[in-house]
Structures are given as C-alpha cells and as structure tokens.
Amino acid sequence: MADPSSYRPKPGQIPDSPGVYRFRDEHRRVIYVGKAKSLRQRLANYFQDVASLHPRTATMVTTAASVEWTVVSTEVEALQLEYSWIKEYDPRFNVKYRDDKSYPSLAVTMNEQYPRVQVMRGPKKKGVRYFGPYGHAWAIRETVDLMLRVFPVRTCSAGVFKRSAQIGRPCLLGYIGKCSAPCVGRVTPEEHRELAEDFCDFMAGRTGTYLSRLEQRMHEAAEEMEYEKAARLRDDIGALRRAMEKNAVVLADATDADLIAVAEDELEAAVQIFHVRGGRVRGQRGWVTDKVEAVDTAGLVEHALQQLYGEEKGEAVPKEVLVPALPEDTPALSQWLAERRGAQVSLRVPQRGDKKSLMETVHRNAQQSLALHKTKRASDLTTRSRALEEIAEALELDSAPLRIECFDISHLQGDDVVASMVVFEDGLARKSEYRRFQIKSFEGQDDVRSMHEVVSRRFRRYLQEKLKTGEWSPEEGEDPLAEDDGRPKRFAYPPQLVVVDGGQPQVAAAKRALEELGVDDVAVCGLAKRLEEVWLPGEDDPVVLPRTSEGLYLLQRVRDEAHRFAIQYQRSKRGKRLKSGPLDEVPGLGESRKQALLKHFGSVKKLRQATIDQICEVPGIGRKTAETLAAALAGAVPAGPAVNTATGEIIEDETPAHAGTSFERGTGQ
Incomplete structure (x- = not known):
C-alpha cells in the first residue's frame, strides 16, 4: 500500500488548464482515468489527508504509485480523451457499466449488395442500420414477419442465398411472397436496395x-x-x-428521444434507457455497475452517456436526451453529443407532462433492475471475498490473491502439445487476458518439462515489459531478454498466485522456472485432480481444504477453466491436422496452401476428383504444384484409423468431450 505523498507532484508542476489524468499502480497498470477543467485543482483533491477522503477514493490513491496527465485545449477534447482511455485501459477504479443481459437489435446490412434483415447482438458494425434494442428476439421476428409482406427484403444467410443462386430456385420465402428473391433475379440490386431503404424509413418512424x-x-x-x-x-x-x-404511443408529439434513469445505493447502481422514436418506445436496455469510485447521480449519468453514445454517430444519437440529473460539464457534453449527431442535441431534465411521467416509468424499471440484480448477487460478493481470504490463509499469503493465473498442459499421446493460461481477477474470469501456448522445444509426453517451459515463457514476457519501462535491469552476465515479437503488454501485470494443474512435480517445475528468472514475489500452488489436494513447493504433504470450502471451490473453478481452454486449443489443432490428412505428404505444400485447398473444395475427396485446371484456380497454387498434388493424391492409399479406405473421406474423431482419458486431460496421472 503506497503513501500518496510519495508520488505527489511538486507545487506548481501541475498546469491550471483542462486535461485528463491517469493513476498507475506499481506495475504501471492504469487503475483510474479522470478529466478536469483545472488539473491543478482536481489533483489537489486527491492528495489530502487519506483519512478525510471517501473510502473508495482512499483505496484508489493508496493502490496507485504514480500519476500523470495530458493537457488539452477544451473540455470537449478532455471528454473525448477520457472516453478513449477508459475504453483502452479498462481501469479497475472507474465505473464500468455491464449489460444486465444481451439485448438483440434488428439490423439491416446496407453494406452488402443485397441488404439482409436479421437479428444481431454484440458490437455494431459499420454500414449496418440498427433498430432497437428489443427485450426479446421473438419480438423482432414477429415484427419482421408482419413487415415482410410489404417490404419483401432478403432475410436468408449468405450460404442459403448462394445455394439458391446456384440451383436457380428461391427458398420457401420467395415462393410465398415474403422475399423478392434477388438470388434468382426477380428484382435488380437497385430495386432490392430501394425496398431495404423503405423498410429502414418505416422502422425509423416515418x-x-x-x-x-x-x-x-x-x-x-x-x-x-x-x-x-x-x-x-x-x-x-x-x-x-x-x-x-x-409499440404503444408514449409521446404524442412524435418525439425522438432517449430517456435515462438511475437507481442506486451505496455500493451499486442500475441504469435503464428507453429509446423513443416517433413517439413510440422502440427499444429498452439496462446496465448495472459497482460504484468503485466516489460518484453521484450526475456522475453516473455522465458515464452512461459516454457508454451509450461513444460509438454512435448520425441518427443513432437522438434530438433529445432526458436525464434525472444534469452532469457537471453539461455544455461540454451537449457539444460532444452535437458533434456525434451532426446537429443540435437537447440534454435536459423533464419537469412536467408526458415526458416526466415516462421518466418515472423508466426510473421504476431501474429500481426493479437493481433489486433483481442485488437478489442474484447478494451472496456472490461475500462468497468471492471469503474464498480469496480462505486461499490466502491456507497458503499463508500476506494478502488475498486478487489476480490468479492458472496453467494446464494438454496433448494427444505426446503430439500437438499445448498449454493454456487463464486469469481470474477478484474471483471472476477475465477472458480478455487468457493466453495459449504451443510447446515446440521437445517431442513426447512430459508434462513437467512442458509446465516449466510455459511458466518460463510467461514470466520472461513479464520481465521484458519491465525492462522496457525501466523498472528492471539485468545483472552482469544475465540474459537481457530483449527480443520483442509484438506480444500484448498484458503480460506486464504479474499475478499474486500461480496455480498449476497437477501435483508436486508440476509445482516444483513452475517454482523452478520462477527462481531461474529471479521472480520471488509470486506464490505457487498446484491442484491435483485425484483427491483435490493443494500442493505447495518443497512440501512433502499437501494442504487439504474442507470439501465445503469456498476457497477450494474457487481453485477448482480456475483449474477447470484452464483445463477447458487447453483442451479446446488442442482439439482445434488436432482437427486441422486430421482434416488435411493426405495433403501432409505432398512436398512443397505448406499450411496456408492446404487450408486454401480445403476451403475451396470442401474436402479431400472432392479435391481428388478435381482436374489440374480446377486445382490451379485456387489462389497460390501454380500448375507445377497442381500436377504434383494430383499425382500424389492419385497414388496415395489412405491408411490409418482417421481415413475411410472405401471413400477416401476423413473420419472425424468422435471421442466425447467428457471422455476421461489421461492423454486428453494432459495430466499424465
């Protein structure tokens, strides 16, 4: 825990101008991003007596080890830069809204030659028109089914569209009049696009x-x-x-507006948004967040606006945004919204009439959302904290391991040896930081050597990143680890605990790898599957946690996730190897060309039936290579359990995912 006075800037060093500031921890990881009209006044608030600060602010400044800032010209620029940095660094002490569920939208792919109407989830794509989001996917399908009678726009997938064009017959929707069948030329691309534009106009409220x-x-x-x-x-x-x-009419004057309401308590907040277009509620969505920073309702509204409109442009930003409280920088936010829309945007609090009544409805939805979330999570936060405390106590750690990394090895009887690394922070999986490794330094089934290699590679990356930032320098004669192959910098953040899937040999290998690199501040343990025993380096007897222990349950979840991730990667490599089969024996045929051939023809069987001229049509395949390939396939006799000798087709491995073979688990036990 750092003393804020140890990194406090000198008097007069901080400029008295608008800007954005970042607090970093001892590993140079950004933990908080903020903006200010005056950097000098805002940062001075953080370096008061720690006892007088808000508890969450005090936790942040004592976790930080440095602060830096960037000066900008205007408050709007500060707002834009703050949003960009929060999105880039994902700071742990900033408010981060999480969707309480995944909301589907109605999408029209105007970026295609023949636009398609479909249900979409996830991030928005360029050139696609979106309507919603909706509460349920079936609500979208009911609406589309009614409108296809008037606007018979294509709804089929690319594969169905291509197949219908090849055989010259439309699908069922084309026969019953719910598709204009552009696949068989019933309408021109221009006529079909006009239908799609009419569909979009109608959905937009016109x-x-x-x-x-x-x-x-x-x-x-x-x-x-x-x-x-x-x-x-x-x-x-x-x-x-x-x-x-x-969609019932809620605003009689055909208003286009978004209404944002907030329900909060001391620890969490829920945000609900109603999207009103043409006076009708066209969509609804909700977010829930932990209040990890000291923030009031106005601050939550500001974060919600950034989250909602940070990636939006044009008509996706409405003419009017109604909120429960105006943020501190309302003029800057209004200007920022206007720049994204390309026209004036009204940001205000409704005072009376239909809009205030509708805002009350949105607020009731936010309250219900927060109550439901708290019911689901009431025991979750307590349980995770107790689990981390139990692990710290059992392993005799100085503090709870907030970041845990787990490693697992997987192979198929010594072939295609791979490893996985999964990351849990605060007891929750952080999938964006998962990593996978190929073990190439040796052949055969040796989980201990594989574990030593993968742990060495992971922490060598950690030392490389420290070397770049000047936080570590090699001693005389020590490997400087200076090579750089462009790996992401997420390896720069070390865990408090490394868990390996295995017993005493694997734990010893991981500990030896850390000692060889001089890493002495990371704890190591192993979890053996047989009796769920926890092994520590240098100990002859394992630590046995009670079966009802939350700490043991968390370690099992971490281990099982690493096991799943390793097997997924190993099976993908095995599938690629089996799929190419006889092509592996063709001289001069690399992995890229094999994949191109299989993608073009679909299978080895169809490739055998192709002529040399047809093979030459594949990008990257010349005539000489095609002749060699045709001769090799014509003379090849399929053999082995993975090939059907009668048809030449590859037989896929049908071993179930739960098969308990030791080579599949990659444990060697």
Whole structure:
C-alpha cells in the first residue's frame, strides 16, 4: 500500500488548464482515468489527508504509485480523451457499466449488395442500420414477419442465398411472397436496395407518409376495379398497422428521444434507457455497475452517456436526451453529443407532462433492475471475498490473491502439445487476458518439462515489459531478454498466485522456472485432480481444504477453466491436422496452401476428383504444384484409423468431450 505523498507532484508542476489524468499502480497498470477543467485543482483533491477522503477514493490513491496527465485545449477534447482511455485501459477504479443481459437489435446490412434483415447482438458494425434494442428476439421476428409482406427484403444467410443462386430456385420465402428473391433475379440490386431503404424509413418512424401512399394506391385500384390489387394493398396496410401497434404511443408529439434513469445505493447502481422514436418506445436496455469510485447521480449519468453514445454517430444519437440529473460539464457534453449527431442535441431534465411521467416509468424499471440484480448477487460478493481470504490463509499469503493465473498442459499421446493460461481477477474470469501456448522445444509426453517451459515463457514476457519501462535491469552476465515479437503488454501485470494443474512435480517445475528468472514475489500452488489436494513447493504433504470450502471451490473453478481452454486449443489443432490428412505428404505444400485447398473444395475427396485446371484456380497454387498434388493424391492409399479406405473421406474423431482419458486431460496421472 503506497503513501500518496510519495508520488505527489511538486507545487506548481501541475498546469491550471483542462486535461485528463491517469493513476498507475506499481506495475504501471492504469487503475483510474479522470478529466478536469483545472488539473491543478482536481489533483489537489486527491492528495489530502487519506483519512478525510471517501473510502473508495482512499483505496484508489493508496493502490496507485504514480500519476500523470495530458493537457488539452477544451473540455470537449478532455471528454473525448477520457472516453478513449477508459475504453483502452479498462481501469479497475472507474465505473464500468455491464449489460444486465444481451439485448438483440434488428439490423439491416446496407453494406452488402443485397441488404439482409436479421437479428444481431454484440458490437455494431459499420454500414449496418440498427433498430432497437428489443427485450426479446421473438419480438423482432414477429415484427419482421408482419413487415415482410410489404417490404419483401432478403432475410436468408449468405450460404442459403448462394445455394439458391446456384440451383436457380428461391427458398420457401420467395415462393410465398415474403422475399423478392434477388438470388434468382426477380428484382435488380437497385430495386432490392430501394425496398431495404423503405423498410429502414418505416422502422425509423416515418410511417405516416408511407401509409398514406398505400391508402391512396388502394383507393385508385378500387376505382379502376382492380379489386384483387386493392385487397392486397388493404392487407398490407393492416399488417403495417399491427406492427405499429406493438409499440404503444408514449409521446404524442412524435418525439425522438432517449430517456435515462438511475437507481442506486451505496455500493451499486442500475441504469435503464428507453429509446423513443416517433413517439413510440422502440427499444429498452439496462446496465448495472459497482460504484468503485466516489460518484453521484450526475456522475453516473455522465458515464452512461459516454457508454451509450461513444460509438454512435448520425441518427443513432437522438434530438433529445432526458436525464434525472444534469452532469457537471453539461455544455461540454451537449457539444460532444452535437458533434456525434451532426446537429443540435437537447440534454435536459423533464419537469412536467408526458415526458416526466415516462421518466418515472423508466426510473421504476431501474429500481426493479437493481433489486433483481442485488437478489442474484447478494451472496456472490461475500462468497468471492471469503474464498480469496480462505486461499490466502491456507497458503499463508500476506494478502488475498486478487489476480490468479492458472496453467494446464494438454496433448494427444505426446503430439500437438499445448498449454493454456487463464486469469481470474477478484474471483471472476477475465477472458480478455487468457493466453495459449504451443510447446515446440521437445517431442513426447512430459508434462513437467512442458509446465516449466510455459511458466518460463510467461514470466520472461513479464520481465521484458519491465525492462522496457525501466523498472528492471539485468545483472552482469544475465540474459537481457530483449527480443520483442509484438506480444500484448498484458503480460506486464504479474499475478499474486500461480496455480498449476497437477501435483508436486508440476509445482516444483513452475517454482523452478520462477527462481531461474529471479521472480520471488509470486506464490505457487498446484491442484491435483485425484483427491483435490493443494500442493505447495518443497512440501512433502499437501494442504487439504474442507470439501465445503469456498476457497477450494474457487481453485477448482480456475483449474477447470484452464483445463477447458487447453483442451479446446488442442482439439482445434488436432482437427486441422486430421482434416488435411493426405495433403501432409505432398512436398512443397505448406499450411496456408492446404487450408486454401480445403476451403475451396470442401474436402479431400472432392479435391481428388478435381482436374489440374480446377486445382490451379485456387489462389497460390501454380500448375507445377497442381500436377504434383494430383499425382500424389492419385497414388496415395489412405491408411490409418482417421481415413475411410472405401471413400477416401476423413473420419472425424468422435471421442466425447467428457471422455476421461489421461492423454486428453494432459495430466499424465
């Protein structure tokens, strides 16, 4: 725990201008990012008497080991830079909103030649129009099913589209009139794109004009006694009205607005957002966060605006944003939103009328979301803390291991030897920092040597990053570890505890690897599967934790996750090797060319049936290589358990994932 006075900047060193500041810990990891109108005044608040600070702020400044800042010209620039750094560094003491569930959106892929309507989740892609998010995927499909009658836009996947084009027949939707069948040329690309644009306009809320146009065409058809056409238009209008009725009118003036409400307590906060377009609620989403920094409602609103609109541009940012409290830098935020929309954006608190009533509804949803979240997590935080304390006590550590890394080895009878590294922080998996390794320094089944190699490689990266930042320098005659192959800098953050999947030999190998590199501040233990015993370096007897111990349960979860990740990687390598089969024996055919051939033809069987000219069509395959390949495949006699000798097809390994073979687990036990 650092003393803030040890890294406090000298008087007059901090500029009195807008900027963004970063606090870093002893490993140079960014733990907090903030912005200020005046860097001098804001940073001075952090270097008061620690006892007078908010408990969360006190924890942050005592965890930090240094502070740095960047001066900018305006508050808007500070806001933009703060958002970029929070997204880049993911600081542990900044508020981070987590979606309380994954919300689907209705997406129209306008970046394709034939735009497709589909349900999408996850990050937004460039050139795709999004509507929502919706509470349920079935709600999107019901709406789309009604609207395809009027806007028969393509909804099929790329594979179905390509197949229909090859055989010259549309899919079922094309036959029943719910797709314009561009795959077989019933409409031109321009006509299909116009249908997609009309669909987007209708979903965006511009419904009145289109319905009026349909009604006019219906009356004209009736006057000309084209009763079948008039009936079809009547049914189309009815379908569109039913689709509109699914979203009740909440604001009579056809407003486009987002309403943001916050429900909070001392430890957590829930945010709910209603997306209103054309006066109707078009989507809803919610976030939940731990209040890891001292922040009030206005601060939570500011973070929510950054999270919501940081990646949005154009019409995705509405004309009006209604919030429960105005942030401190309201003018800067309004300007930032206006720049993202390309037009003026009103950021305000509703005071009366329909908008205030709707805001109360959004707030009730936020309260319910927080109550539900607390019900689910009530025992979770306590349990994780107790588990870490039990591990620290059992292993006689100075403090709870907030970062745990676990290593596992996996192979197939000595072939395709791989290793995994998984990371748990504060008792939760941090999948963005998982790593996997190929063991190439030797052949055969030797888990102990493999464990020594992978731990050495991981902590060699750690020392390399310390060398770059000047925090470590090699002694005379010591390997400077200066080579750099562009690995991510996440290896620069060491764990408090290394867990290996195995018993005493694997633990000894991991400890020896750390000692050879001079790393003496990382604890090591192993978890043996047989009796779930915890082994420590140099100890003849294991540590036996009670079966009901939360600490043992956490170690099991970490070990099992490393085991799963290692087997997943090993099976992917094995699948690639078996899939290429006879191609491995063809001289001059590398991995890239083998993958290109298999991707082009689909299987070795179809490749055998191809002519030399057809093989030459594959990128990277010349005529000489094609002739060599054809001769090799024609003369090759498939052999071995992985090949069907009658058909030449590769037989996939059907060993179930739960098969308990020792070579599959890679434990050697």
